[in-house]
Amino acid sequence: MDLTPDLLLKAYACGLFPMAESAQSKDVFWVEPNKRGIIPLSDVHVPRRLKKTIRQVPFDVRVDTAFKRVMELCAETTTIRRETWINDQIVALYTRLFDIGQAHSIECWDGTELVGGLYGVRLAGAFFGESMFHRATDASNIALIYLIARLKAGGFSLLDTQFITDHLSQFGAREIDREAYQELLAQALQKQAYFYQLPVDAAPDVVLQSVTQRS
Numbered sequence: 001m002d003l004t005p006d007l008l009l010k011a012y013a014c015g016l017f018p019m020a021e022s023a024q025s026k027d028v029f030w031v032e033p034n035k036r037g038i039i040p041l042s043d044v045h046v047p048r049r050l051k052k053t054i055r056q057v058p059f060d061v062r063v064d065t066a067f068k069r070v071m072e073l074c075a076e077t078t079t080i081r082r083e084t085w086i087n088d089q090i091v092a093l094y095t096r097l098f099d100i101g102q103a104h105s106i107e108c109w110d111g112t113e114l115v116g117g118l119y120g121v122r123l124a125g126a127f128f129g130e131s132m133f134h135r136a137t138d139a140s141n142i143a144l145i146y147l148i149a150r151l152k153a154g155g156f157s158l159l160d161t162q163f164i165t166d167h168l169s170q171f172g173a174r175e176i177d178r179e180a181y182q183e184l185l186a187q188a189l190q191k192q193a194y195f196y197q198l199p200v201d202a203a204p205d206v207v208l209q210s211v212t213q214r215s
Contacts, residue, residue: 059108074131125191
């Protein structure tokens with residue numbers, strides 16, 4: 001399949017996203033789940049222990065400084081995740097999206113080491129979370145909270161997680177049917193949102209305040 005950034009964005013606007021069978025696969029296929037995972041931005045839960053950890057500033061949280069590397073680390077197999085849906089075609093395609101400002105990464109650094117992060121696609125008032133990784137305790141969780149703070153501050157209305165996991169459920173993630181998702185997506189695509197509304201060096205208390213603030 002010959003995918004371009006323009007075609008990919010049109011697919012996201014219709015509720016579709018691509019995956020590969022494995023890292024070795026040369027092709028990708030379109031996915032449109034009957035049940036879709038979202039984190040309602042108006043009702044995010046931050047576990048008390050994680051709030052305490054965030055205030056201790058264990059990592060240097062950065063935005064869009066190592067997008068491709070985040071993707072590569074998300075694609076690595078581990079003892080827990082023995083397969084990946086991210087192949088070379090997907091890495092190349094989403095890197096092109098990043099180059100035109102339609103994809104972003106949130107990164108947690110420990111000195112010069114990238115120890116956690118996530119990446120996703122931005123389209124109007126919707127953000128489509130793609131994948132996350134961690135090499136240090138809570139690194140991906142902190143990246144997620146910083147992402148949510150940025151989305152809320154910037155006027156986004158939809159955070160799509162694609163699928164639901166027990167891990168995401170602790171933050172308020174829930175599953176909705178395709179019709180309900182399409183309604184939320186249509187509303188989000190009418191919004192004008194700003195990914196950099198929140199300063200990249202926002203203090204932990206500012207981040208937590210943004211996350212917990214009611215819309």
